[in-house]
Amino acid sequence: MADVARPPIVARGEEKVWFDRLREHELVFQRCTGCSHAVFPLRTVCSHCQSESLDLERSAGRGAVYSFTVQHRASHPFFQPELPITLVLVDLDEGVRVVANLVDSAPDVARIGMRVEAVFDDVEPELTLLRFRPAAGEETS
Numbered sequence: 001m002a003d004v005a006r007p008p009i010v011a012r013g014e015e016k017v018w019f020d021r022l023r024e025h026e027l028v029f030q031r032c033t034g035c036s037h038a039v040f041p042l043r044t045v046c047s048h049c050q051s052e053s054l055d056l057e058r059s060a061g062r063g064a065v066y067s068f069t070v071q072h073r074a075s076h077p078f079f080q081p082e083l084p085i086t087l088v089l090v091d092l093d094e095g096v097r098v099v100a101n102l103v104d105s106a107p108d109v110a111r112i113g114m115r116v117e118a119v120f121d122d123v124e125p126e127l128t129l130l131r132f133r134p135a136a137g138e139e140t141s
């Protein structure tokens with residue numbers, strides 16, 4: 001599968017901000033200046049009060065698994081060598097929920113409530129992806 005190219009990521013607007021910050025190893029979300037609601041994914045309007053006044057904040061990158069799934073079929077041939085892939089929905093301590101791959105652990109390690117921390121995976125010079133790994137003290141095998 002080495003001859004299969006990674007599917008391209010074409011990021012614009014708030015998505016571009018997201019990927020630019022990941023490249024700086026920063027996990028960001030927004031905080032509404034009107035109602036203080038934490039907002040994610042990045043957007044132009046608060047999902048709680050529809051205010052357009054949103055500040056970017058940096059997450060400490062720690063949270064708990066809300067849910068997870070283990071993929072045994074690749075969504076694209078490029079990802080075939082990575083199978084099985086554990087996808088986790090993580091409630092960050094700042095109050096937003098994000099999705100990413102779980103790394104540095106066996107595929108059957110994920111469990112609801114498990115503490116995880118962000119990892120910044122520099123997969124290409126211009127592309128960094130968010131991953132999570134079990135936090136120190138969590139079972140990893």
Ligand SMILES: [Zn+2]
Nearest residue numbers: 032035046049
């Ligand atoms: Zn708001």
